[in-house]
Amino acid sequence: MTPILASPFHARTASSNIQNAWTSRNGFTLATAYASASEEALAARTSVVIADISWRWRVMLQGPNVKVCLDRLLTRDVGPLEPGSSLKALWLSDGGGVRGAGAIARFGKESFLLVSAARDARWIEMTTALFGVRAHDITLEQGGISVVGPYAQHTLSAAGLDPEIEPLQFRKLFWRGLDVTLSRWGELGGYEIWCGAEDAIIVWDRIVTAGTPFNIQPAGLSALDVLDVEAGVARPLRDWMPANDGNASIPSPFTLKLERLIDDAKLDFNGRTGWISSRSIQRRTLIGLELESDIPAPHAPLFRDGQLVGHTMTSVYSPGLRRAIALALVDLDHSAVATKLTVSLPPSMEAPVPRDAAAWIGDLPFLNSPVPIA
Template sequence: MSTLKTTPLIEVYKDYGGKTIDFGGWDLPVQFSSIKEEHQAVRERAGLFDVSHMGEFTVKGDRAESYLQKLVTNDVSKLKVGGAQYTAMCYEDGGTVDDLIIYKKADDDFLIVVNASNIEKDFEWMEKHLVDGVRLNNISDEIAQLAIQGPIAEEVLQKLTSTNLSEITFFKFQDDVEIEGAKVLVSRTGYTGEDGFEIYCQKSDAVMLWKKILEVGKADGVLPCGLGSRDTLRFEARLALYGQELTSEITPLEAGIGFAVKVDKDSDFFGKETLKLQKEEGLKRKIVGLEMIDKGIPRTGYEVFVGENQVGAITSGTQSPTLNKNVGLALVDIEFAPLNTIVEVQVRKKRLKAKVVKTPFYKRA
């Protein structure tokens, strides 16, 4: 039997009431109090997540930028030092290898953050296409990552550092921030639809930082949060999840992250021709939001029908804690994608009515 991978915080989860599950081979907390309580804390105050299972690679060398330009869909040449960029990596046919974030530390030095379940696959893909003058390293085992998310995230984290966090604006970062004696990289990014920061630190500093942040945030109602609320939060904000909205069979355009696809950039990149055609000719299918009319929750994999024809399938779905509505994301044939289209979702043995609605389901004011 294979042993589950763990983060440096595995020993302190239980001190905070953490209930862990097997998440893609990792022993991670699904919740500490309750998913709804944690979800609400992030929407109204702030929550702290352990996301140390994420993968980190370094790409260094004179040709680092041109190498990345060949691999990813966004335009890396637009990235300035101290900036972060969301992008996707595609196969030749336009299917998605992964979605990731690139941090530019210097003209010849980039940090790449990838999804935990894709670390080995992504590294192999990047290594396969390595060019002279570029050094690629997998530093995932050296790095821990915490995320403090919510309207008061800055206020709470500011209590622990002399760095002016208000100067780190959205999708920017600083990599020499000192928090309680630990040198960390702090970026204004996240996966919840709220303001907040992601903190990259040495593994040995993770427990101390976790405890300190919760300690200074306790009076303000900051809660430790697990995977359950991370999923409901990202879902409401319509942030794609690899393996559901993005897969090797689903292109970034079909998934709705076209803003990260620059088919007009000078560099060729894997999948460019397919994605260019999809942009020019129009999509044959796309991911849309669904709101249930009949009572029932649309779950991942449930089939979507119009009449007797299956026209798509649910990629993610839940009862939205913020809206208190049963909603889902579904990959459907393009003719059934317009707003207010009525479809049916196969929930167990029943077909329940739903309508296509605008996304994101939630957007912060």
């Protein structure tokens, strides 16, 4: 049973959560939205937001065989990584189904950190045991915040942090008496600050104080989900079920449009044979949908000319596009951009009778992630 965990930033998120709207992810109690998800998502595009990301699963992998272990585990080669850099990769089941996706960051010659939106502790334990690698889950030992928006760099500079760091890079810093790690592992164009759990409140206050001139506000999980969907990022457990069976071949990297995270030239990653065999038999693919509606339609069936052709995954209202959008899986034959589909909208207080809305397949990402202004 997943324990109920409080984030190290809970004291601050609670005091800001005037709506008392909570949800949980990976066992952590997190604010759904502090004011409104749309306002917070929009603030991430116009000013700067601070978000609690302590729920992201992080496990440190260490030992003389860690490189060999990661060669087997991940779909990309970590060999060229220097300390301070990272890459995004997948790990597959024996049958080629996607079990997980995340960032792998090199801390030292025999030391890597795996960061992912969803836990896969049993698989990582099994794999590291085979190679004699130490796996240490540090999720509960640290807190993490994300600083996203055009004024993210200004905020960090005002707080005394040097924001000159490229995407997928990270640095360990001694920041005004605190040991922190500053990284850019996320998909939303921002920065992450990781600190010891006991230092979390200090870190939060410093960033909020530094960001006040730039109208910094806290963003809840719903706002992050909006930004994810706008960026075309599908997350495990939120949007798709990982391949939990050791031999599963679905979901395939092809279906989830994650083949860019597979190195074709790498011959020895787990599940490679299954992935290659399944490529030719995949029927569905990930697409982005713009709905002719303000009402999101999550996990709803999609039709074309009366025929069921797929279903939506996460669906949100995008303040940037001023309409509901969704990530969806549709049959390959119906996945071309500009294809018109029909989606069933869920009943609501305003519209208690179920009704359909038109939805058009659009290019992903819907919107590029906010770029920090230098």
